[in-house]
Amino acid sequence: MSAIQVNEPKPRMIVPHSVRGGAISLVGLVIGAGIWEIVGRHTQAASFAPFSQTVSALWLMTRSGELPTALESSLELFGAGLGFAMLFGFFGGLFLARIRLLRIGLEPYILMLYATPMFALIPFILSLFGFEFRAKVIVVTLFGVWPILINTLEGARSVSNDLLEVAKSYRSTEPKLWRHVIIPYTLPYTMTGVRQAIARSLIGMLASEYLLAATGLGNLILTYTNRFDTARVLAAVLVITLLATILMAIGRAIENYFARWKAGV
Amino acid sequence: MASVPHEVAIPRTYGVSARTQRTFLRIATGVILLVLWEVLVRWLAPPFVARPVTVARALPHVLANHLPPGTPTFWGAAEATVVASAEGLAIGIVGGVLVGLTMGRLRTADRLLRFYISTFFAMPIIALVPVMTLWFGYSSTVRLYIVALGAFLPICLNVYDGTRSLPASFVEVAQSYRARWWNVWFGIALPASLPYLLAGFKLAVGRVLVGAVVAEYIVNLKGLGSYIVFDSRTFHQPEMMVAVLFLALLGVSVNAAADLATRRFLPWYRRSE
Amino acid sequence: MSTNGAAGRIQIDGVAKQFGDLRVFQDIDLAIGEREIVSIVGPSGCGKTTLLRCIDGLVQPSEGEIRIDGAKVTEPPRGVAVVFQHFGLFPWKTVYENVAYGLRLAGAPKDQIAESVARHIELVGLKGFDKAYPYQLSGGMQQRTGLARALATDPHVLLMDEPFASIDAQTREILQFELLRIWESRPMSMVFVTHSIEEAVLMGDRVVVLRGRPSSIHEVIETGLPRPRTRDVLSSPRFNEVREQVWSLLMHEAEQAERELQEVR
Numbered sequence: 001m002s003a004i005q006v007n008e009p010k011p012r013m014i015v016p017h018s019v020r021g022g023a024i025s026l027v028g029l030v031i032g033a034g035i036w037e038i039v040g041r042h043t044q045a046a047s048f049a050p051f052s053q054t055v056s057a058l059w060l061m062t063r064s065g066e067l068p069t070a071l072e073s074s075l076e077l078f079g080a081g082l083g084f085a086m087l088f089g090f091f092g093g094l095f096l097a098r099i100r101l102l103r104i105g106l107e108p109y110i111l112m113l114y115a116t117p118m119f120a121l122i123p124f125i126l127s128l129f130g131f132e133f134r135a136k137v138i139v140v141t142l143f144g145v146w147p148i149l150i151n152t153l154e155g156a157r158s159v160s161n162d163l164l165e166v167a168k169s170y171r172s173t174e175p176k177l178w179r180h181v182i183i184p185y186t187l188p189y190t191m192t193g194v195r196q197a198i199a200r201s202l203i204g205m206l207a208s209e210y211l212l213a214a215t216g217l218g219n220l221i222l223t224y225t226n227r228f229d230t231a232r233v234l235a236a237v238l239v240i241t242l243l244a245t246i247l248m249a250i251g252r253a254i255e256n257y258f259a260r261w262k263a264g265v
Numbered sequence: 266m267a268s269v270p271h272e273v274a275i276p277r278t279y280g281v282s283a284r285t286q287r288t289f290l291r292i293a294t295g296v297i298l299l300v301l302w303e304v305l306v307r308w309l310a311p312p313f314v315a316r317p318v319t320v321a322r323a324l325p326h327v328l329a330n331h332l333p334p335g336t337p338t339f340w341g342a343a344e345a346t347v348v349a350s351a352e353g354l355a356i357g358i359v360g361g362v363l364v365g366l367t368m369g370r371l372r373t374a375d376r377l378l379r380f381y382i383s384t385f386f387a388m389p390i391i392a393l394v395p396v397m398t399l400w401f402g403y404s405s406t407v408r409l410y411i412v413a414l415g416a417f418l419p420i421c422l423n424v425y426d427g428t429r430s431l432p433a434s435f436v437e438v439a440q441s442y443r444a445r446w447w448n449v450w451f452g453i454a455l456p457a458s459l460p461y462l463l464a465g466f467k468l469a470v471g472r473v474l475v476g477a478v479v480a481e482y483i484v485n486l487k488g489l490g491s492y493i494v495f496d497s498r499t500f501h502q503p504e505m506m507v508a509v510l511f512l513a514l515l516g517v518s519v520n521a522a523a524d525l526a527t528r529r530f531l532p533w534y535r536r537s538e
Numbered sequence: 539m540s541t542n543g544a545a546g547r548i549q550i551d552g553v554a555k556q557f558g559d560l561r562v563f564q565d566i567d568l569a570i571g572e573r574e575i576v577s578i579v580g581p582s583g584c585g586k587t588t589l590l591r592c593i594d595g596l597v598q599p600s601e602g603e604i605r606i607d608g609a610k611v612t613e614p615p616r617g618v619a620v621v622f623q624h625f626g627l628f629p630w631k632t633v634y635e636n637v638a639y640g641l642r643l644a645g646a647p648k649d650q651i652a653e654s655v656a657r658h659i660e661l662v663g664l665k666g667f668d669k670a671y672p673y674q675l676s677g678g679m680q681q682r683t684g685l686a687r688a689l690a691t692d693p694h695v696l697l698m699d700e701p702f703a704s705i706d707a708q709t710r711e712i713l714q715f716e717l718l719r720i721w722e723s724r725p726m727s728m729v730f731v732t733h734s735i736e737e738a739v740l741m742g743d744r745v746v747v748l749r750g751r752p753s754s755i756h757e758v759i760e761t762g763l764p765r766p767r768t769r770d771v772l773s774s775p776r777f778n779e780v781r782e783q784v785w786s787l788l789m790h791e792a793e794q795a796e797r798e799l800q801e802v803r
């Protein structure tokens with residue numbers, strides 16, 4: 001599957017290189033919050049809430065326990081879905097790297113699933129697995145599994161023959177070959193896929209909360225939209241944004257950890 | 266051949282070429298997958314669930330727009346989704362290139378904007394669909410914003426990456442020929458970032474399609490998103506599956522076209538290093 | 539042959555360059571005549587490239603000033619072209635488009651570009667390669683393209699920064715004599731930075747030896763070799779004499795540097 005190039009820019013955190021650079025970034029943040037505040041104050045309350053109201057809504061929803069409950073429910077869904085995606089993606093990728101016929105046969109279909117907007121498949125999954133947690137986990141997994149699988153496969157296939165030969169010259173057995181050469185070599189690729197899977201699984205999480213049984217943060221957004229309570233909707237969006245940023249940062253840290261030997265290559 | 270007696274014999278493959286073998290293998294795998302789908306659904310699922318046979322049966326009248334009155338037509342829905350996605354991609358490319366180049370070339374712009382761009386890139390944009398209905402009403406404006414954002418963010422970040430990794434030596438060469446800033450931006454930084462732009466475009470296609478379909482479902486706009494949900498709620502799953510297949514093929518073929526364009530128009534890419 | 543002092547086309551007066559705390563060179567006084575080739579040699583890191591960039595106006599000297607045809611250099615002047623060690627070809631442009639680059643930026647009319655590009659591609663011996671991309675060319679051919687690009691702008695000053703350093707020895711010799719041939723047909727002022735003592739002596743009317751830390755002009759040697767220069771020059775007694783002279787100047791420095799290093803230890 002060398003034709004696939006799963007290339008996604010790495011999201012960056014703001015790391016100020018200098019005091020001045022940091023100050024400019026800070027100014028950017030203040031301007032953003034200011035614009036939000038001003039726009040919010042000059043539009044109808046039903047359509048846009050200023051920054052300050054959103055923050056106080058966030059505080060109220062946290063205190064009432066509403067937000068923590070929703071967050072927990074969403075995270076549970078996200079975690080389970082991503083967990084299965086990692087499991088199936090990693091082992092599926094290794095498996096396909098090993099079995100040539102299956103790999104060649106399945107390649108176009110995997111690519112197709114990767115390119116399909118998974119949202120479209122949700123009604124089908126609903127009819128097979130229902131509305132509840134199980135179905136939603138399947139949706140999240142379906143969103144997340146493909147980049148992991150494709151990247152793992154590509155990694156496992158790109159182990160250089162030189163390395164394999166070295167291992168064989170040391171009389172490495174097959175299981176040890178996997179443990180000491182192929183898997184360590186593949187993991188950085190897998191983790192690149194995991195980082196992409198995090199973003200996609202978040203979309204899957206929201207999509208399944210919108211379309212299947214409404215729970216978690218998706219439910220908060222839908223409910224408060226129907227009540228025209230923009231401050232609470234924006235508070236929920238803010239939490240999702242924060243969650244996404246944190247998860248991406250974790251994903252990137254893990255990716256860098258597994259790719260640390262690559263710096264010198 | 267007789268005139269070159271010492272020529273090493275080329276090993277001959279008897280029968281079919283490797284390419285044909287591969288194609289055959291893929292078709293065979295596809296058939297097996299379809300049979301599995303058919304058998305499993307017949308065996309385990311309720312009768313309204315789509316199977317390859319029912320989908321095939323539905324295909325002609327869906328494509329011919331022969332549907333019961335009151336149901337959305339397939340081609341009308343497909344056109345709405347495709348046109349909106351194309352608009353979003355166009356806006357995303359223009360905006361992404363301009364903002365990405367600016368951030369890549371101007372430190373201050375980078376520092377002011379990077380936080381917002383990377384944050385919005387990381388978050389699921391579909392979180393904004395419901396609240397956008399409050400801002401813009403239940404109109405196609407929501408979809409336009411969603412697809413434009415979905416295209417803009419990955420393209421902008423990719424162009425930014427490409428511009429940032431532009432070797433300083435190229436800029437110096439350009440300057441030695443008296444290049445002005447716009448020559449450097451659009452004559453050097455932009456072409457050097459084209460491979461990044463194409464990678465961003467491929468990501469953007471995926472995001473745009475998801476965004477369009479979700480917006481169509483929530484805002485209830487004419488399009489494949491609402492078509493799919495309507496058909497599934499009225500137990501017309503085979504009809505729905507035609508739309509799913511259409512979306513899958515659309516995603517695949519746009520990606521393939523992007524790859525083809527890379528090979529055709531950027532022959533230097535990946536070989537210059 | 540060589541012209542000195544007042545008649546200089548390039549006039550360098552008391553130039554020094556400093557990057558932060560690093561003083562690269564100082565007290566550079568040099569005048570280069572209208573049809574003169576001046577070679578510059580010196581140890582790695584002594585600032586040869588930096589000096590060339592100052593002459594082209596890509597960076598500003600910290601002290602002193604540089605004039606070309608009487609005008610102070612503050613930005614890359616018209617009629618001055620640089621050939622880079624790294625070739626500096628744009629990988630996304632064909633040979634034709636690379637050679638046309640300078641003319642396009644100068645806003646030359648289309649037919650003039652077409653005529654000049656074709657002529658210069660032929661001049662450097664690349665006829666038939668117009669549509670090739672840089673990755674399809676050998677190092678020697680890439681630098682021929684770089685040379686054609688510089689010559690196509692019809693410069694009267696050519697700045698060469700180790701143009702043949704990353705080219706294999708045989709090709710380098712061919713290119714040296716081709717450059718000399720081209721120069722004979724359209725003499726211009728040339729500053730030729732090189733690491734190779736032979737090349738410096740072969741090309742130059744004068745050889746400038748930079749030395750010290752910060753470096754400055756240690757010695758200027760008139761080669762006094764006849765033009766046009768052919769392969770016979772390489773075996774002439776005068777060539778050997780000058781080569782030995784430059785060599786001993788540079789070796790003295792190298793040995794001294796080594797001794798200093800040892801004393802530090």
Ligand SMILES: Nc1ncnc2c1ncn2[C@@H]1O[C@H](COP(=O)(O)OP(=O)(O)OP(=O)(O)O)[C@@H](O)[C@H]1O
Pocket residue numbers: 557560562581582583584585586587588589
């Ligand atoms: N833009 C810059 N900022 C800071 N230091 C620089 C810069 N450009 C060059 N230097 C430093 O100035 C010194 C001279 O560099 P320069 O490239 O001119 O040397 P050189 O004589 O061309 O070396 P070489 O023979 O290896 O090409 C080096 O120590 C280099 O690190």
Ligand SMILES: [Mg+2]
Pocket residue numbers: 586587588699
């Ligand atoms: Mg140098």
